[in-house]
Amino acid sequence: xxxxxxxxxxxxxxxxxxxxxxxxxxxxxxxxxxxxxxxxxxxxxxxxxxxxxxxxxxxxxxxxxxxxxxxxxxxxxxxxxxxxxxxxxxxxxxxxxxxxxxxxxxxxxxxxxxxxxxxxxxxxxxxxxxxxxxxxxxxxxxxxxxxxxxxxxxxxxxxxxxxxxxxxxxxxxxxxxxxxxxxxxxxxxxxxxxxxxxxxxxxxxxxxxxxxxxxxxxxxxxxxxxxxxxxxxxxxxxxxxxxxxxxxxxx
Amino acid sequence: xxxxxxxxxxxxxxxxxxxxxxxxxxxxxxxxxxxxxxxxxxxxxxxxxxxxxxxxxxxxx
Numbered sequence: 001x002x003x004x005x006x007x008x009x010x011x012x013x014x015x016x017x018x019x020x021x022x023x024x025x026x027x028x029x030x031x032x033x034x035x036x037x038x039x040x041x042x043x044x045x046x047x048x049x050x051x052x053x054x055x056x057x058x059x060x061x062x063x064x065x066x067x068x069x070x071x072x073x074x075x076x077x078x079x080x081x082x083x084x085x086x087x088x089x090x091x092x093x094x095x096x097x098x099x100x101x102x103x104x105x106x107x108x109x110x111x112x113x114x115x116x117x118x119x120x121x122x123x124x125x126x127x128x129x130x131x132x133x134x135x136x137x138x139x140x141x142x143x144x145x146x147x148x149x150x151x152x153x154x155x156x157x158x159x160x161x162x163x164x165x166x167x168x169x170x171x172x173x174x175x176x177x178x179x180x181x182x183x184x185x186x187x188x189x190x191x192x193x194x195x196x197x198x199x200x201x202x203x204x205x206x207x208x209x210x211x212x213x214x215x216x217x218x219x220x221x222x223x224x225x226x227x228x229x230x231x232x233x234x235x236x237x238x239x240x241x242x243x244x245x246x247x248x249x250x251x
Numbered sequence: 252x253x254x255x256x257x258x259x260x261x262x263x264x265x266x267x268x269x270x271x272x273x274x275x276x277x278x279x280x281x282x283x284x285x286x287x288x289x290x291x292x293x294x295x296x297x298x299x300x301x302x303x304x305x306x307x308x309x310x311x312x
């Protein structure tokens with residue numbers, strides 16, 4: 001088992017894995033989109049149901065990414081894993097992207113189906129809270145200069161915000177919402193016809209692979225950022241060591 | 252496909268897929284551009300460190 005805590009080993013593994021991940025992601029998106037556009041129309045929603053092939057995987061990823069960030073927060077606070085805070089920092093902007101797709105496509109589905117772009121429904125509101133939480137986490141990273149303190153503060157905020165995940169999941173059961181209840185991950189199995197379910201599964205896999213690919217790339221960027229900081233500091237200290245000699249020579 | 256083109260809500264479907272494509276392209280673009288920028292910056296910082304070390308060695312001799 002390679003030591004993934006070692007950034008050099010991690011960079012080497014990333015370099016080898018990325019071409020494969022990119023290829024699998026592109027193939028899954030190609031197959032998923034073809035299946036989605038060949039899928040029959042829904043008997044009630046008609047062709048508008050095609051928006052679901054983007055909206056539902058994006059919604060799953062919005063919560064999944066937060067789950068990954070929660071694990072990374074535990075890695076920072078409990079196990080003090082050297083790459084945990086990099087993983088958390090790298091995941092937050094991706095969470096923003098997936099949550100934005102979820103909210104935007106849901107809104108574009110809501111107008112023709114519900115007659116409105118937005119309602120303050122429990123599911124919609126809790127996903128909006130998730131979106132704001134992602135933005136708050138990114139803002140907190142940028143607000144604290146010391147990377148160690150920033151990582152701990154962000155990890156604590158992430159762990160506090162995890163309470164929103166069960167609220168999102170069960171909001172359709174706990175409250176009388178306009179949003180439809182779960183139709184895939186439910187006791188008793190999915191209620192969607194297989195012809196509509198398969199494109200959804202392939203698109204969900206495509207979104208998952210997209211996240212893992214971009215997450216690895218973004219963690220690699222964080223490692224490079226740290227190396228730049230270290231090399232710049234070393235160069236500055238070498239310059240400081242040289243400064244007295246230069247001053248004595250009057251240069 | 253003809254059903255899709257005749258659908259009265261085609262504009263909403265196209266807008267949703269366009270939104271998804273733009274956001275995904277932005278995520279891919281920002282991570283890729285960040286990598287290029289950081290790689291160039293790291294190479295520059297490494298060169299600066301090497302020239303600073305060369306300067307220190309030269310003074311020590």
